[in-house]
Amino acid sequence: MYAILIFLHSVTRWLVLASLVYAIFNALRGWLSGRHFTRSDDKVRHITATIAHVQLAIGFVLYFNSPFVLYFRQHYHEAVKQLPYLFFGIIHIGMMTVAVVLITIGSSVAKRCKTDEQKFKTMAIWFIIALLIIFISIPWPFSPLAQRPFLRTF
Template identity: 35%
Template sequence: MRSGLLHAHSGLRYVALALLIAAIGAGFAAIMSKKAYTPGSRKLYSFAMVSTHIQLLIGIVLYIMNSVPMISAVGMGEVMKEEEKRFWVIEHPIMMLLSVILITAGFSMGKRARIDLAKHRITTVFYLLGLILIFFAIPWPFMSPGRPWF
């Protein structure tokens, strides 16, 4: 089960990234051309947000399965000393949680704005901030606590 969840979490990151990049690109295009906030825009923003929520839920299950037993076995002091353990137990989960909070807040505040331009602007800025955090938190293959591309 753990292996399947890890593969799903690793593979679905590309779906989430693609949807976020598409939503941010569409948002910037809508801002530049002063387009209306349509049901299509809202769907794209919504799909991008939901994809990050799915990733977060899978990540929480993996955290409970992997990190909680590790903390119990070696102690938090040992986790903090070792870079790879610290990344998986502290840095990755916190940055990903913050990114999902930013994306969710952007979607929620954006859809409540009264002016279409403000809806796009708020959503796009928050999604961009969330995406930046995600890029820092992804365990890229070239990092020391890295994971393979697939």
């Protein structure tokens, strides 16, 4: 089960990134061009938030089933001194949760905005902030915090 969760979490990461980048591009284009917020734009907003929520749910299941995190919780005083354990035990889950909360807030606020410009602007700002947090919080192969491959396999 753990290997399947790791794989799903790794694949879904790319869906989150792709949908966020597309939603941000779409929001910036709409905001700067002054175009109308269409049903298609609303679907992009909704699908992006949904993918982020699915990823967070997979991440929480993975977090509570990870032997890495289990070691962190059982040996907290030693593990907190080692950056990879600290990263996966606290930093990764905390920052990703914050990022998804920001996506949720941005999506919800944009949905309720009165003007099309406000909808696009709200999405762009909240989603960009969330994307920056996500980029920092992903264990890239080149990350100084913790390294993982671009795609985890079985």
